[in-house]
Amino acid sequence: MTSLFHLVFFFLSLCIWSTSTSAGEHPLAWKSYLIRYWNKEVNTTNAIPNFLLSKASPLSAADSASFSKLAAQNVLSFHLPAFCASANLLCFPDLASNITSYRQDAIINYRPRFLYVKTYGNHKGSTATGDSVKKRVEPGTFFRVSMLKKGEVMAIPEMKDDMPKRSFLPRTMLSKLPLSTLELKKFFRVEDNSTMEAIIVKSLSECERAPSQSETKRCVGSAEDMIDFAVLVLGRNVAVRSTENVNGSKQNIMIGSVKEIDSGEEMQQAVSCHQSLFPYLLYYCHSVPNVQVYEVDMLDLNSKAKINHGVAICHMNTSDWSPSHEAFLALGSGPGRIEVCHWIYENDMTWTVAN
Numbered sequence: 001m002t003s004l005f006h007l008v009f010f011f012l013s014l015c016i017w018s019t020s021t022s023a024g025e026h027p028l029a030w031k032s033y034l035i036r037y038w039n040k041e042v043n044t045t046n047a048i049p050n051f052l053l054s055k056a057s058p059l060s061a062a063d064s065a066s067f068s069k070l071a072a073q074n075v076l077s078f079h080l081p082a083f084c085a086s087a088n089l090l091c092f093p094d095l096a097s098n099i100t101s102y103r104q105d106a107i108i109n110y111r112p113r114f115l116y117v118k119t120y121g122n123h124k125g126s127t128a129t130g131d132s133v134k135k136r137v138e139p140g141t142f143f144r145v146s147m148l149k150k151g152e153v154m155a156i157p158e159m160k161d162d163m164p165k166r167s168f169l170p171r172t173m174l175s176k177l178p179l180s181t182l183e184l185k186k187f188f189r190v191e192d193n194s195t196m197e198a199i200i201v202k203s204l205s206e207c208e209r210a211p212s213q214s215e216t217k218r219c220v221g222s223a224e225d226m227i228d229f230a231v232l233v234l235g236r237n238v239a240v241r242s243t244e245n246v247n248g249s250k251q252n253i254m255i256g257s258v259k260e261i262d263s264g265e266e267m268q269q270a271v272s273c274h275q276s277l278f279p280y281l282l283y284y285c286h287s288v289p290n291v292q293v294y295e296v297d298m299l300d301l302n303s304k305a306k307i308n309h310g311v312a313i314c315h316m317n318t319s320d321w322s323p324s325h326e327a328f329l330a331l332g333s334g335p336g337r338i339e340v341c342h343w344i345y346e347n348d349m350t351w352t353v354a355n
């Protein structure tokens with residue numbers, strides 16, 4: 001019933017595009033759709049930011065229709081190369097075979113309370129003894145609010161996204177793909193014991209993990225689902241931010257002007273969305289209470305020219321974080337004794353109430 005509804009809705013949407021474009025074929029069909037979706041669901045005068053819009057599916061209306069038809073007949077999996085290429089997905093085991101992502105591991109440690117499986121060396125330059133992360137905490141990964149002051153010099157960690165580029169799937173197509181690991185493996189023709197299998201298993205287990213006590217979480221594979229989740233948690237007056245680019249990564253920068261984001265609430269709440277490795281673009285979104293978000297100009301140390309517009313999020317109450325959280329190792333303190341800030345890296349984003 002649901003899929004029939006989606007199918008009907010989907011073809012209705014296609015009709016709207018066809019009538020709105022004279023050629024009947026719009027290469028940016030899902031972008032236009034997403035703009036309209038944002039305008040309908042989000043109650044601000046701000047347009048959807050480009051970094052989010054750019055993740056919309058590149059599928060044309062015609063391709064969407066024909067792949068949907070194949071999905072309805074349960075044979076889309078036999079057209080995987082064409083589907084993956086047109087939809088900008090990461091599908092093939094050989095392409096995925098040697099993918100390792102530091103961030104896939106690193107984001108786990110931003111989450112309070114659960115999963116502190118790794119033990120990190122507690123000196124700069126020491127070797128981690130953890131299972132997969134062989135890196136020490138990069139300088140500048142964590143910092144204090146007091147460092148966000150004009151003229152302050154700060155090390156910036158690597159902000160560049162090291163995951164393969166992918167796009168969201170349109171929600172109507174996502175609803176036609178299987179959800180279980182086993183079925184997904186079959187659909188994407190993933191071999192047993194391949195790296196791609198490990199990637200899928202890892203991301204899905206993150207998604208299925210029960211939220212911690214005060215946490216609300218959802219994995220989203222479409223921009224519409226992400227907007228819905230942010231609106232569900234924060235209401236329709238929302239803004240979404242990300243650091244503008246990756247300039248300043250792995251070097252020292254000077255802090256320029258700092259803007260404290262005012263949400264009109266005493267304890268700011270955010271929804272942070274972290275990218276997961278998966279065949280299609282998948283985000284792990286979760287609510288984070290007691291934060292303060294900042295927009296910060298980053299200046300070149302020598303020329304003092306503005307090189308980046310950074311977004312930082314500070315967790316103001318760390319009392320339920322693990323004492324072995326790498327933030328405390330890096331900053332030399334413990335749970336509840338300090339606030340902990342970090343930058344929003346490329347392709348991650350944070351939502352707050354817009355005042």
Ligand SMILES: *[C@@H]1O[C@H](CO)[C@@H](O)[C@H](O)[C@H]1NC(C)=O
Nearest residue numbers: 042043044235236237354355
């Ligand atoms: C939309 O925004 C306006 C102006 O900020 C506000 O008055 C109104 O209550 C908002 N509506 C919803 C549904 O949030």
Ligand SMILES: *[C@@H]1O[C@H](CO)[C@@H](O)[C@H](O)[C@H]1NC(C)=O
Nearest residue numbers: 093094095096097098099195
């Ligand atoms: C992964 O990379 C290593 C070294 O770069 C290479 O020796 C190995 O064959 C690669 N594995 C696969 C499955 O391609």
Ligand SMILES: *[C@@H]1O[C@H](CO)[C@@H](O)[C@H](O)[C@H]1NC(C)=O
Nearest residue numbers: 190191192193194195197198
């Ligand atoms: C995958 O790994 C398991 C456990 O190591 C092994 O029993 C199984 O035979 C492997 N399957 C393939 C297809 O290599």
Ligand SMILES: *[C@@H]1O[C@H](CO)[C@@H](O)[C@H](O)[C@H]1NC(C)=O
Nearest residue numbers: 245246247300305306307308
């Ligand atoms: C900052 O990054 C943008 C985009 O990557 C680039 O075009 C620009 O030249 C950079 N600016 C500086 C000052 O490095």
Ligand SMILES: *[C@@H]1O[C@H](CO)[C@@H](O)[C@H](O)[C@H]1NC(C)=O
Nearest residue numbers: 214290316317318319320336
């Ligand atoms: C911080 O969080 C803990 C546990 O959630 C709570 O007991 C404490 O009152 C909070 N502290 C402040 C200053 O809000």
